[in-house]
Each structure stands twice: as C-alpha cells, then as structure tokens.
Amino acid sequence: MPTPASNVTEYTVSSISAALKRTVEDAYGYVRVRGEVSGFRGVHSSGHCYFSLKDDRARIEAVIWRSTVQRLRFLPEEGLEVIATGKLSTFAGSSKYQIVIDALEPAGAGALMVLLEERRKKLAAEGLFGAERKRPLPFLPRTIGVVTSPTGAVIRDIIHRLEDRCPTRVLVWPVRVQGETAAAEIAQAIAGFDRLPAGGAIPRPDVLIVARGGGSLEDLWPFNEEVVVRAAAAASIPLISAVGHETDTTLIDFVSDRRAPTPTGAAEIAVPVRAELAARTEMAASRARSALVRQIERDRRELNALSRALPSAADVLANPSRTLDELAGRLARSLTANVGVHRAQLDRAGAGLAPSGLARLVSHARQRMGASGTRMAQALSVHAERKRSAFLATASRLRAEPIARQVANAWARLGEIDRRRNHALRQRLRADWQRLEALDKLLDAFSMSKEDVLKRGFALVHGPSGGIISKATEVPQGGALELEFADGRVSAVAGVGAITPKRPRRRTRVPDPGQGSLFDPDSAG
Numbered sequence: 001m002p003t004p005a006s007n008v009t010e011y012t013v014s015s016i017s018a019a020l021k022r023t024v025e026d027a028y029g030y031v032r033v034r035g036e037v038s039g040f041r042g043v044h045s046s047g048h049c050y051f052s053l054k055d056d057r058a059r060i061e062a063v064i065w066r067s068t069v070q071r072l073r074f075l076p077e078e079g080l081e082v083i084a085t086g087k088l089s090t091f092a093g094s095s096k097y098q099i100v101i102d103a104l105e106p107a108g109a110g111a112l113m114v115l116l117e118e119r120r121k122k123l124a125a126e127g128l129f130g131a132e133r134k135r136p137l138p139f140l141p142r143t144i145g146v147v148t149s150p151t152g153a154v155i156r157d158i159i160h161r162l163e164d165r166c167p168t169r170v171l172v173w174p175v176r177v178q179g180e181t182a183a184a185e186i187a188q189a190i191a192g193f194d195r196l197p198a199g200g201a202i203p204r205p206d207v208l209i210v211a212r213g214g215g216s217l218e219d220l221w222p223f224n225e226e227v228v229v230r231a232a233a234a235a236s237i238p239l240i241s242a243v244g245h246e247t248d249t250t251l252i253d254f255v256s257d258r259r260a261p262t263p264t265g266a267a268e269i270a271v272p273v274r275a276e277l278a279a280r281t282e283m284a285a286s287r288a289r290s291a292l293v294r295q296i297e298r299d300r301r302e303l304n305a306l307s308r309a310l311p312s313a314a315d316v317l318a319n320p321s322r323t324l325d326e327l328a329g330r331l332a333r334s335l336t337a338n339v340g341v342h343r344a345q346l347d348r349a350g351a352g353l354a355p356s357g358l359a360r361l362v363s364h365a366r367q368r369m370g371a372s373g374t375r376m377a378q379a380l381s382v383h384a385e386r387k388r389s390a391f392l393a394t395a396s397r398l399r400a401e402p403i404a405r406q407v408a409n410a411w412a413r414l415g416e417i418d419r420r421r422n423h424a425l426r427q428r429l430r431a432d433w434q435r436l437e438a439l440d441k442l443l444d445a446f447s448m449s450k451e452d453v454l455k456r457g458f459a460l461v462h463g464p465s466g467g468i469i470s471k472a473t474e475v476p477q478g479g480a481l482e483l484e485f486a487d488g489r490v491s492a493v494a495g496v497g498a499i500t501p502k503r504p505r506r507r508t509r510v511p512d513p514g515q516g517s518l519f520d521p522d523s524a525g
Contacts, residue, residue, distance in 0.1 A: 035081070043069060047066030049075070064076075071180050080106065085104075112217055141206035142206055143171060149176065149177045153213065154213050158211060162267050179222075182222035186228050188231075190239070205237055206238075207239070220250055223243045229252055233255045240266045241260065242261075469481075481493065
C-alpha cells in the first residue's frame with residue numbers, strides 16, 4: 001500500500017549544507033581556539049596550510065589561506081601548542097566544520113622555547129653552527145654595513161662608539177626589527193649587502209653588524225626565524241650579531257662569525273681604538289728608527305775598519321801609470337813601422353795594376369765564362385730530355401684500362417673472401433650447435449637424480465625394514481621385498497637358493513675396423 005504523505009520539509013544536500021554553514025558562521029563569527037597542531041605536513045603546493053587543532057578530548061580541522069600564510073610570524077609545527085584566531089565555517093565536501101585562521105601565535109613562552117630548541121637542533125644538524133664555518137674579522141674595515149632600525153637608539157650608539165674608537169664609513173640598511181615582516185626584511189638586507197659588487201658605486205662592506213636592542217622573547221623572535229639564519233649563513237661578508245642584551249640569545253648568534261653582548265660591543269669588536277693604534281704605530285716607527293740608526297752606525301764602523309786595510313790611491317796607481325808610460329813610448333815607434341809596411345804593400349799592388357796585365361785578366365775571364373755557358377746549355381738540354389722521358393713513362397703507367405682491371409680483380413677477390421668467410425662462419429656455428437646438443441644429451445644421460453634414474457628403467461629394492469638394498473648378499477632368503485619404479489611400488493618375495501655375486505665381465509676391446517694393424521699384412525696399405 002502507498003506510503004502516507006508527510007508534512008516534514010524536504011532539503012537537498014546542498015541546501016542543508018548551506019544552511020548549516022550560515023548557522024555556524026553567524027553563531028561563531030570570530031573565535032580564539034587553543035590547541036595542539038596535528039597533521040601538519042608543510043605548506044601545500046597551492047600555498048594554503050591544512051592541519052588540525054586538538055586537545056585530549058576533541059579535534060577541529062584548521063586551514064590557513066595563502067594570503068594569511070605570508071603574513072604569519074611563524075608557521076605551525078607538528079606538536080606545537082598554539083592560539084589560533086579566526087572564524088568557524090563548514091566544508092560541504094566532507095560535512096566537516098573547520099576554523100579559518102587569520103592569526104596564529106604560540107601558547108605562551110614555553111611553547112616558543114620548545115619551538116626555538118627544535119629549530120636550533122634542526123639547523124645545527126645541517127652544520128650551520130659549526131666552528132669551522134666561522135671567519136676572522138678584518139682588522140681595520142674601511143666600510144661597515146649595519147642592519148637595524150634607522151630610528152632607534154641602536155644605530156646612534158654604534159655610530160657614537162665608532163667615532164670614539166676609530167671613525168669609519170657606515171652604511172645603514174633600514175629594516176623593521178619587530179613585527180610580522182621583520183624577518184623577511186632582515187634577510188633581504190643581509191643578502192642585499194652581500195650582492196654589492198666590489199669597487200662599485202656603493203662601497204661593499206668589509207663587515208656586517210646585525211643589531212637590535214633588548215626585548216622579550218616575542219620581540220626578538222624575527223632573529224630566530226629560519227630565513228634570517230640561512231641568510232646570515234649564506235653571506236660571504238663576516239657578520240657580527242648584536243641582538244638584545246648579554247643574557248639574550250637568538251639563533252643568529254649561533255650562525256654569526258662573532259657575537260657581541262650589545263650593539264655598542266659590536267662596534268668595539270668591529271674596529272680597534274684609534275689612539276691605541278696610533279700609539280702602536282708610533283712605537284713601531286720609533287723602534288724602526290732606532291734599529292735603522294744602529295744599523296747605519298754598525299755599517300759605518302765596518303766601513304772604517306775595511307778602509308784602514310785598503311792600500312793608498314798612489315800605491316794602487318803606481319804600477320798602472322808606469323805601464324801606461326811604457327806603452328805610450330812603444331806606440332809611436334809601432335805606428336811608424338806600421339806605416340812603412342803598408343806603403344810597401346801598396347807599391348807592390350800598384351805594380352801589378354799595369355794595363356797589359358789587366359787586359360790579360362779580362363781575356364781569361366771572358367774565355368772561362370764562354371766555356372761555362374756552353375757546358376750549362378748542354379747540361380740543361382740533357383736534363384730536360386731526362387725529365388721528359390720520365391714523364392712519358394709515368395703517363396704510360398697511369399692509363400685507365402690497367403687501373404680498371406686491377407679494381408675489378410680486387411672486387412672479385414673481395415667477393416670470394418666474403419663468400420668463404422660466410423661459409424666458414426656457418427660451418428663453425430653448425431659444429432658448435434652439434435657439440436652443444438651432444439653435451440646436453442650427455443648431461444641428461446649422466447643425471448644422478450633419483451627420478452631420472454628410475455625413468456631410464458632402473459628400480460630401487462627396499463628391504464623389510466624399508467631401507468634400500470644395494471647388494472645381492474644383503475637380500476634375505478624368502479624375505480619380503482618392495483620394488484620402486486618410476487610410476488609406483490610393487491611387492492615381491494626373494495627366491496630361495498644360494499646367491500652368487502657375479503663378477504664384472506672384462507670388456508674385450510674390439511679394434512676399430514677403420515684402422516689397420518701394423519702386424520697384419522692384409523691390412524697394410
């Protein structure tokens with residue numbers, strides 16, 4: 001029979017989900033929820049964060065949209081107790097209610113300390129805090145880069161302390177040192193100083209100071225952010241951390257090359273005292289002057305001692321002066337004799353230059369030249385004929401027909417060689433395949449497994465006790481036996497009578513009929 005009509009209002013799934021969404025959002029527009037982060041696996045590829053907040057009795061789903069993630073001071077971490085501020089809503093796709101988080105903060109200083117310790121262990125395990133990464137600071141930097149707030153007392157303390165000790169050029173990169181965007185600005189400032197080129201329009205700092213005054217753990221938290229620590233570790237410029245007071249410790253202190261107790265202390269570490277430096281320079285100069293005076297005095301005494309041992313100038317020049325006088329006297333006589341010798345040679349040469357003598361020399365030279373020209377013409381003719389004969393012989397050998405025949409013969413030989421190679425290869429493969437088949441059959445024949453032996457027609461004899469009997473003398477007279485074949489077992493009874501073991505017959509070697517005997521005259525070839 002038909003079902004009676006009902007007055008209850010019918011809803012579609014979408015309409016009732018929308019009604020529940022409006023009810024939850026109207027009743028709990030903005031709430032603060034305290035709980036432990038559960039199921040956080042990092043930021044999703046879409047930029048959103050999905051996880052749960054739980055306590056000892058309940059769980060609520062949580063979501064942080066991408067636009068909110070970019071404004072958070074820190075990301076949620078698994079097991080961290082937090083206070084989430086946001087609005088309640090529902091997710092119709094799985095019929096769940098959730099909190100859409102707008103702000104997130106640790107639940108007290110204890111939670112921050114737990115987060116700080118976990119982050120410190122993580123970065124230390126990566127080696128960012130190792131002592132081998134620490135770099136020495138320059139003794140006298142020309143330019144100091146300071147990352148801090150431009151309006152606070154920190155930058156004034158640093159500049160005043162530098163002016164008192166050793167005036168140096170200071171570049172300030174203004175950043176926020178507290179708040180949601182402070183960590184990103186500090187990291188960008190460190191990376192920006194590190195990217196400045198050496199010798200550029202803006203001088204590249206020789207050392208960096210990251211400074212901030214004292215404050216609570218929440219106020220100093222930007223210097224514990226992972227992005228700041230990694231930026232300090234990646235910087236190639238030596239870095240001094242001066243965050244808070246002497247009792248305050250942040251993660252940037254572990255990764256920096258030097259930690260200063262205060263911003264003023266960072267200025268004292270960065271530069272030496274100018275007065276002390278001048279005094280040390282003056283002391284070094286004084287010691288250098290004293291050493292130079294002593295060296296000059298010592299050299300003067302040694303020079304005087306050496307000069308006393310040297311002979312006088314007159315003694316040194318006496319022998320060379322006498323030698324010079326003797327050579328000067330001999331020079332005049334030698335010049336006169338030399339002129340006489342050359343005059344005699346000139347007279348003899350002039351006598352040989354008579355016109356008749358010159359005519360004879362020219363005639364002889366002309367005759368030799370004519371004879372040489374005749375011999376040269378004959379030699380060139382013979383050489384040209386020899387070259388012509390050699391060229392003709394070479395040209396006759398280079399005719400196309402003999403070369404074509406040689407090429408054809410070479411191709412024929414190559415084809416025959418290829419045919420013989422293929423035939424030999426096929427023969428070798430056929431022989432190897434036959435050898436492999438023979439070895440496979442031999443392996444099957446010599447297989448020692450029990451089943452293979454029984455399949456070849458053998459049987460196993462089992463005695464009354466079930467053991468295997470391998471000798472005829474072990475068979476009991478009239479005893480029950482069991483014969484095992486390849487396809488089953490058969491019972492049997494041993495026959496009555498004496499059992500005489502048979503001796504193995506000696507095999508008579510039959511000579512190969514294909515080979516004759518050396519002692520048989522009929523078989524002799």
